[in-house]
Amino acid sequence: MGIITLWVDASSTNYLDINKSVSASNNSYLIKNVNIIPMYQDTMLVDKMVYINDGVIKKIEDSIEVSDIEVFDGEHKYLTPGLIDMHVHVWDRYELGLYLSNGVTAVRNLWGMPLHLRIKEDVVEESIFSPSFFTTGPKLTGSEFIGDDNLNLTNPKEAEEAVISYKERGYDFIKTYYGLDKALFDAVIEQAQISEMDIVAHPSQKVPFLYHLNTQIKSIEHAEEIVQQPLQFDLDTLKLQPIIDSISQSNHTSYSPTITVFHNIYQMMMDDSILDSEALQYMNPLIKMDDSKRQFERWYNAKQEDPSTADRIKKQHDFHLTIVKKLHEAGVPIICGTDGGIGVTLPGFSIHKELAFYKEAGLSNYEVLKTATVNASQTHAIMKQLGTIEEGKVANLLLVDENPLTNLTTLENPTYVFIKGRKLNRKTLDSFNEKAKNRKNLIATGLRYVENLIIEK
CATH class of the missing domain: 2.30.40.10 (Urease, subunit C, domain 1)
Structure with missing residues (x-):
């Protein structure tokens, strides 16, 4: 069946x-x-x-x-x-068409599964219309960050073996995530250097934020992680500046702010009917039934318990724009990423919202376009043939x-x-x-997800 x-x-x-x-x-x-x-x-x-x-x-x-x-x-x-979205989560091939229809001709998928290796193979063989496709392996986390969406590492040897395995199987990059302590992180970095695999870092709270400025790490994800980790939710531009300066001085690290996915938290609190909107008809049905619903309920309930939550989220979003402005002024390469494919962040369509936020942050049109073209293509050597005409x-x-x-x-x-x-x-x-739109592939998506669990766990 x-x-x-x-x-x-x-x-x-x-x-x-x-x-x-x-x-x-x-x-x-x-x-x-x-x-x-x-x-x-x-x-x-x-x-x-x-x-x-x-x-x-x-x-x-x-x-x-x-x-x-x-x-x-x-x-x-x-x-x-063509535009490049540097932070996506692809769940099916329908989404490849959604990216193309919105002018996205390359994507960096940051939650790797066997599905993505098959897509990558078909793209390389030029048998399907798809954005140029690059993907990390499964997210690498520490032992305590439990979840079926990542690989829990318990010791440095496991970390080394995971990197080696992902390289052999054809994944392009390593993604590090929450929960990696120094010993695990060092093992991942060391083996990534040996295996010649770039690292994309969702910052781990187990090491100092500036630990993610290692030369093997080519981009750091999410402006919100600056707020949550080094700033401890203190929206203070004076405290922000030394962090920005440190990132700038690394000279090799790009930053992907993913403003849209966080702003969508505010959207969920402001729109009680967002799950029934026409826009959400473009989401993968399993994600819409599970992740979109859970995220909406989380933030809807948070607002019911404390009406000031919406204002707090909006203020943090506005501070993310300040982070983008400060990163840009400091010369840090900003790369456009949306986190498309999860929550209520639409694949393809969301890149235009992300670019608009960079414009709102004070970048010129040319500077905005750089984030989704030349800046993105310069992040990894395997993408250098993209990004300019x-x-x-x-x-x-x-x-x-x-x-x-x-x-x-x-x-x-x-x-x-x-x-x-x-x-x-x-x-x-x-x-x-x-x-x-309104595709009926919930069970097929579930089967592919189960395939990933069988292989990775």
Whole structure:
């Protein structure tokens, strides 16, 4: 029965199969009449031609002559690098289409399971339409942080073996989480260096916050962790500044604030009907039934018990914007991450909220765009071919109606999304949304989650 359920669910996402799409199978052509936002500097290249061959940008010039090739008219619209969401939780393949429809052409999944290794394999083999896909292994925690969503480590030897195993199985990165004490953390860091695996750190409360500035750790997650750990919920900018300075002085650490997922706590307290909203129809049904419901009830009840809770959460959110502003002013690379796929944080759609928060924090449009393009691509060596429009880079691109340097909202509805050079038009992208809406794959998602528990526990 389980095998049949999984087969039916896989068949329901065959609209993402590249070999079944005649119109989007071509990944070599010439784009003409296009304005380019290259993102390696704050500029626009006007009325250019772009030659893409086998999914890679080969030439950008005023005029290019290539024989026997499709010519695509950019109609004087704006070509930008595709967006990169550096903190997502993917639960099914429907979500891959949701990311693409919102202009997200690369994701970093931070809760690895066997499902993600299969997705990664299909993406590498270019058999499905998907954002470029990178994933950590399961979250590494200490022995006391119990939960079926992570791997509990009890001694340094286990930590070493976990890192080695994740490398062998094909995971790209290591994710550290709550509960790692110094001995465990040191073992993870040491083996990650040996195995040449970057670490993504959700800060552990068992070590000092600044312990996460080790050179093997390429990004720290969540602005709220600065509030909760070193600041101990004291929203004091004077106490914040030394922390910001220390992060800045590390010279190698990016920060992913994930403003949206925390702000959604406030949204849940303000909207009693959020679980029944049309937007939540795009969430994976198992997550909506379990995680979304539990989070809503937690914060709804907190507000009932103490009405001032909503105001406290809003003040902390506002302080997160201050953190983003201070990080930016200190020269810390900010990378856009949403925590999409959990709670009420929608996959794909949420990136536009996240970017809007960075704008509200005081970043210019160009600086906002950097967080989801060049900054993100520079975080890990295996992502360096993304993030800008330059010769030799992968053709993960968006064609939008307006200049995003003056209007960020144009990114919400790209006319075309190019994934490794293959064009997806707006009609196709909208169909990806419709396919994912109210999908009936609760049992299939549960089976894949059980598979993970059997393998990891």
